[in-house]
Amino acid sequence: MKSTFLSVLALAVISTATAQDHGGHMGGMKSNLPTMPADMPRWINSPGADHLFYKAAPYNWAINRIPAFARDMYGTGVGHAMAYETLVTGRKDQLETRIFDSINRVLQNPPRNPVDEVALSPTFFRKYGYLEKVFDWAHILHFQTIDVFTHPGWTDAQKEAEIEKLWQFYSAQPYAITGLPMNMEYLDSFPYSMRFRTNYPKVNALFWGYHWLQTVNYDMLFRVPVQDQAAQYEVLGAQYRTTELYKIRDFMPMTAEMSPRFAKRFPMIANAFDNLHMLHDNVNDILASDELSESQKRDQVKIAIYRVLASTHVDEEPGSGEDAPGTLHDHRHAPSTPGMGYMKGMEDDVMFMSGMGWMDMSACAHCSIPLPDGPMWGATVTADGWTMMVRCLMCARDMAAETPGRAIIRAATEDPSKILILISDEEGNLTSNIPGVVFLEEFGEHPECSAWSRAFTSKAAFEQFQKGNPEMKEAKPLSLEAWVQLNQGTPETYRKIDKPNPYKSDGANGGGK
Amino acid sequence: MRTRLVILGVLVAGSAFATDHNNIDSGRPLRFDDAYSIAFRERAIELGLKFDTFRRSSPSYGLKAEYKVGFAKNQDIGIGFEPSYSTSDRRGDVGNVELSYFNGLRREIDNTPALAYRVDVGLPTGRGSRGADVRFRGIVTKTVGQYDRLHLNLDLTTSTQKTAGERQATAGLTVGYTKPLGYPTQFDRTLVAQFGIDQSRDTSRGWVGNVGLGIRQQMGVRSVLDFGIEADVFSSKGRNPAGLRFAVGYSVGF
Known part of the structure; x- marks a missing residue:
């Protein structure tokens, strides 16, 4: 039956297959290019479209509860697709001009619905269809995790359990990307690496700008009641559209x-x-490398996929790889941050953050005193495009006040189920998601700041805390208006880490906040 | 029996991402398919309404409801119902039940087009229907230019029960064309067009040529509104071609 059908089709096909590979010169890269691994998964050569649907669930597309956020996220589907299509159709000269304008126009006027990336870059996906499977599947995970967090009616525990299930659902497919930390310096160390960001900095800024959006949103949503999510996006969305899309990062x-x-x-x-x-x-870098032949580009894209697939790292553990630093199987991470692989120049918890300089991720970004271990946390501050963890409310407030522009403070209260969200305007005036919030601030030694600088959901909760902490019995609960007037300045414990920027060859100072 | 042919030709279960405006299902709104199944684990419902035809004083109305499941990678199955009402007869008909199977053999790779086939079985549940119809459709999809696509559908249809004056098997060929509208600023609309020729089951008639034009408009993240118009434009023998057919539909995936 099938063979008969194929015979019929053979007569009817619109055009016959011709190899796309026109050969090409072997550039100077050849000797250093990664070579094809022997255990490349078989699916990568499968001719099927193999489209997968997302996990059926009541939360799907809950992202639309925050319309501006949803539209910005839908717009992100356009950037890489347009750039890839441009590169594979020989129009690279238009990337920083006409194509930048096209992508930028969409990002500033994003669509109301998700965009089919394959339809936008048909030539690219005819050449690199296997890549679509990896991208699509990971993008589905992106959206579904966001949907879970924006879904009303579930507790935080239910949402986190569902996220775990989503991860299992995702990991069950051969296209899944590993959840192990990877050495980023290694992954960015190939002969073609950095080519795209060097040759096309404006378009690359757009890409990294929306990667910022795709990553900054999770703390906006995580353990945050759905009614308190959209207000944060007013700040983040404006930052994204006015600044982050155009920022040249390291x-x-x-x-x-x-x-x-x-x-x-x-x-x-x-x-x-x-x-x-x-x-x-x-992939950007490979496609932007003119020295590579068509065949080499295809091989290198496959190898790049192979490097990050979960199937390449079976039975490997987070934190392993000390015996093979800077290699494919280097899964070390900063001790305090299991969710990030080793970065260029990183030493334990000290890493270089673009725009912030060298930071110790195990310490409060404001007072440099180590953050407490375990689930207890003080607060985070999001401002000017960065997000930092701090030990206490005082550090959060003062750090936000030091930073021009609007800021978001997310802080723990005495009730683990109630996160405090403070959003500042341009003048530093704060609004709270908890109307009756009161603060404790009995200025003392910084190493104990998380004990004497806290937020409570009500005056009653404050008084209950005092009963269990007699040393605070004289403290007065501070209203938001009174508390925001305080400012203890830069703590004397703060230590700036002074080292050169590892991404600059001229020894430029790493700077700092 | 001719009624059943129309059902098979226009309203059988479709292919591709039923709920993406770029992915084309037969019947939504024209009669051709592209070479892509719905996604593995996707379920889709398609609802459609058709009017046939504007020229007559007493048109008939047909409703189509179809449910599809992507049960494996590149494969889906579907079941469709098509109740109808004829204003001339002043009565309705539950219509036939259509079962479908779609298999996407390969995606478009380099210059090689995407290939797929589908099999549809029309069960004689409608008034006056006898025997089952089986249609085999081969599908080729090929990009032309930057974004436009051509879709070649080759149909072979046979019936388990033939009466005098009917052909045992018939053939048909449809060339579909799709063009996304609005690029690079809008991404939610696709123009669809077709030209097809179908061999009539009625031996007194020959080949009937048809043309069609329509739009698929993305409405929500997983819903598409479509509308289209078709007309028979020539007949190789027998009576003149029928008039216009108008279809509007709504598809949703979940």
Whole structure:
């Protein structure tokens, strides 16, 4: 039956197959190019479209509860698709001009519905269809995790259990990207690496700008009541559209940088997103490398996929790889941050963050005192495109006040189920998602700041805390209006890490906040 | 029996991402398919309404409801129902039940087109229907230019029960054309067009040529509204071609 059908089709096909590979010169890269592994998964050569549907669930497309966020996310489907199509159709000269304008126009006027990337880049996907399977499947994970967090009616525990299930659902397919931390310096060390960001910095800024959006949103949503999510996006969306899309960065935004709380809870997902984004960068670089022949480009894209597939790292553990640093199987991570692989120049918890300089991720970004271990957390501050963890409310407030522009403070209260969201305007005035919030601030030694600088959901909760902590019995509950007037300045414990920027060859100082 | 042919030709279960405006199902709104199944684990419902025809004083109305499941990678099955009402007869008909199977053999790779086939079985549940119809359709999809696509559908249809004056088997060929509209600023609309020739089951008639034009408009993340118009434009022998057919439909995936 099948053979008869194929015979009929053979007469009817519109055009016959011809190889796309026109050969090409072997550039100077040849000797250093990664070689095809012997255990390349068989699916990569499968001719089927193999489209997969997302997990059926009541939360699907709950992202639309925050319309501006949903539209910005839908717009992100356009950028790489347009750029890839441009590169494979020989129009690279238009990338930084006409194509930049086209992508930018869509990102600034995003669509109301998701965009079919294959339809936008048909030539690219005819050549690299196997890549679509990896991208699509990871993008589905992206959207479904967001949908879970934006879904009303579920407890945080239910949502986190569902995220775990989604990860299993995702990991069951051969196209799944590993959730292990990967050495980012290694993944960015090939002969073609950095080609795209060097030759096409404006378009690359758009890509990394929306990778910022795709990673910063998780702390906006994680353990945040759905009614408190949209207000944060007013700040983040404006930052995204006015600044982040055009920022020239040293390196792509990492999930644990932008959403540290989420990355601590779901390190495997944070790692998978970073590995996905690095795969995007690898593909950008390969396509932008004119020295590579068509055949070499195809091989290198396959090898780049292979590097980040879960099937390449079976039975390997997070943190392993000390015996093979800087290789494919280097899965070390910063001790405090299992959701991020080793970065260029990283030493234990000290890493270089684009725009912030060298930071110790195990310490409060404001007072440099180590963050407490375990689930207890103080607060995070999101401002000017970065997100930092701090030990206490005082550090959060003062750090936000030091930073121009609007800020979001997310902080623990005495009730683990109630997160405090403070959003500042341009003048530093704060609004709270908890109307009756009161604060404790009995200024003392910084190493104990998380004990004497806290937030409570009500005055009654404050008084209950005092009963269990007699040393605070004289403290007065501070209203938001009174508390925001305080400012203790830069703590004397703060230590700036002064080292050169590892991404600059001229020894430029790493700077700092 | 001719009624059943129309059902098979226009309203059988479709292919591709039923709920993406870029992916084309037969009947939604024209009669051709592209070479892609719905996604593995996707379920889709398609609802359609057709009017046939504007020229007559007493048109008939048909409703189509179809349910599809992507039960494996590149494969889906479907069941469709088509109740109808004829204003001339002043009565309705539950219509036939259509079962379908779609298999996407390969995606488009380099210059080689995407290939698929589908098998549809029309069960004689409608008033006056006898025997089952089986249609085999081969499908080729090929990109032309930057974004436009051509879809070649080759049909072979046979019936388990033939009466005098009917052909045992018939053939048909449809060339479909799809063009996304609005690029690079809008991404939610596709123009569809077709030209087809179908061999009539009625031996007194020969080949009937038809043309069609329509739009698929994305409405929500997984829903598409479509509308289209078809007309028979020539007949190689026998009576003149029939008039216009108008179809509007709504598809949703979940």
